[in-house]
Amino acid sequence: MKLSASLRDAAGNEGKSRDVELKINSTVPSQPTIALKVDSGIAGDQLTNDATLNISETAAGVTRVIKLDGFKLDYYNPNQMDHYDPSKLTDGLHKVEVIDTNAAGNSISSGEFSFVLDKTPPKWPLLKLVEDTGTKGDNITRNGEYTVSAEDGVRVEYKVYGDAEWHTNKPVAVEGRNYTNIIMARAVDKAGNVSDETVLKFTLVTTPPPKPSLLIDVSDNIVDDPFLTNKNLWSVSSGYWKEYSADGQNWTHLEQGAKVGSAEGVNHFFARATDEAGNVSEVAEYTFTKDTIPLLLRKLISIL
Template sequence: MPTRNRGLLAVLMTTVLMIAGLAVASLASAAPSPSPSPARAERAAQTLTWTADNSTTRYKTAPTEAVAGPTTIVFENSTATGNTSGMQHTLTFDQGGGEYNDDVEVNILAYPSDENAGRWEVEVDLSVGTYKFLCTIPGHGQMTGELVVTDGGGGEPGEDTTAPEVDVELAGEQDADGAYIGQATATVTATDEEGGSGVASVEYQVDDLGWQPYTEPVVVDEVGDHTIGYRATDEAGNASAEGNTAFSVVGVDGPDTTPPTVEAMVHGETNDDGAYLGRAEVMLMADDAQSGVASVEYALDGGEWTAYTDVVAVTEVGEHTVAYRATDVAGNVSEAGELTFTVVEAPDDDTEPPVATASVAGTQDSSWSYRGEVTVTLAATDEGSGVARVEYLLDDGDWTTYDEPVTVDDEGAHSVQYRAVDLGGNVSEVGTVGFTIVADTAAPACPAPDPSPVVVMGDVGTDVRNRVTDDGSCTIDDLIRDEARWSSHDAFMTHVRSVLAGLLESGYVTGAERTKVVNAATRSTVGKEGA
């Protein structure tokens, strides 16, 4: 499978991302932060792997059995697992207690275009019992399941805790320095120890350009230095450490004496005179048919030569000149090219402020106070110039730039104010969420169940009996919490659908009753502004 020039691919990938204008909202989570999956000197005793694809009703694969103890949890929602739509999925462990273990907090958001191409890991310590896992993104309420954890004795399930072994073999004609002449063929093999669950999947990537399913030997014929990465997962969900092997490919026609070619282009909105309004973005592309591109450089307005790694944004008003050149692996340097353009002031036509929203997450008691800690997640949208930043103010503190969900664990009453600013300088209205934190005790979640004979959503009633559920202390109304402070009606509806999905699965409500409650919640004013 031939590859294209790494320098050109990196530039093209950057261009696609720029045009797509992707923006990702942070996901609220008190769970351990997921991290990319580097090779590790020591791994947990077992690895459990969940995968997702284009479905909104079920995970593609999900383990159902494990043994207690240190565990690596892998969640992958990538093109390699079948997600061709770019859809976001989460893997979350239920923290509601009751019949399920709630001693492990997992909340991982993954999608193909995220910073780790959709594959993340967290380390946890599982205890004997049953965990419920689910997806918390709206519309994914059916993606649930149970993970049964045993102590591992007496032949119980989960005995395969050993990851498969994976290796690569390179083949091809080599020169005196060990470089492959013309092309190298990489063959990846994986085995699972005798008595293990067997190899489920094998993947590879060339030059860190994205993981792909391995189905046949991979041919690399681009001249230059390369690395091939490889990994495997067995049927029990154990994932191997990632391996990486470096190699070089040289041309078959003797020494490379031909310099590379390099091109430049400018993108941006222009006026009738061809001047760029407020911002011009310069992109450089280089190619070399023999030894490969080693570096690309540019110089803006007669300045120093600078390594080109990403799109160069020019916002200063006036006429500009960008010089550019490229060097190949053999040391040949292209002639310098030049590109001239003009940037003028952009019309100030964005007068609409952005919209900021907030959501509060945590475990609440019967009086709607949060036990132990609260996580506040902020988001903002702007249809004009785009969001520049989001800020928050906790209690009597100072305004602070929002980078990630804010965790508050001091007991007492708190308030969080929030706002957003767009690139046009417009500031949103200040929003406020308030909450109270109490000590995290082992008191029952519902010591005084809601006595209503039927389920009522805000001011909208149903004919569904308000029955007691799971542990004998909480009614359906208690679990739905229609009297709580909700940051938005959408947040309330997400919670309603999640609760009812669990009650339907457990047999506490019928499908028809679930529909009645969801319809009543939809018609209610819970979470709506002014309610």
């Protein structure tokens, strides 16, 4: 557009006219775009643990302003304290707007971009045996079930000792008297933050121990009879917790190495063993004869 202008003074003198050319630019710049660089956790939920943004580049001659939560930032000078620094953002909701302005003063906004920043890891899960059978606190059990307690809304991941990758399938305990289950767990929240690991170690034993064996001294026998003795004491042998009973109902603990007195004649009793996991063996039933009366005296007694 061309304009012609001249000046005239009070006396009517008119100066030379001069043409002025004006350029009108009403074109706005391209609309800037904003996106999370890392939408951690669930894609598309605008919840992240990394506030770094992907912002489209500016065109030549365009001035850019960034607003963070309503405050204007210095886009061009990253050394200024008010430059957008994702590491300085606190947890919570944040709103970002980018405004581009060209040399003609035409401006365009990206629109308000909102996201939630969550950099706080969840608490680690708690793993606990449902039942520590046998001796409490030794983590030897006949019940391989365990509970998992975690914060609401997190995903629990597991791996067992030797695994390279984490997975969401709850591991099943492996049975074995000489095997230690080592189960690790961690929590991952919706923003992708990962908790510390927790570990549960225990041994699962479901196989009962062998039943105890009878111990009586038959060294003086002149006949091959393992259930005949002339000794007063007897015991049972087992590498586990031992109990004996006269009626199979009421049980008495028998310490390792301890012996029990016997009566003259036929002795009848029951015995069982219990391992560290609380598994109880089959009940053993034993009958033996104690004979301490010499043969001659026995004949005299029979005569009388």
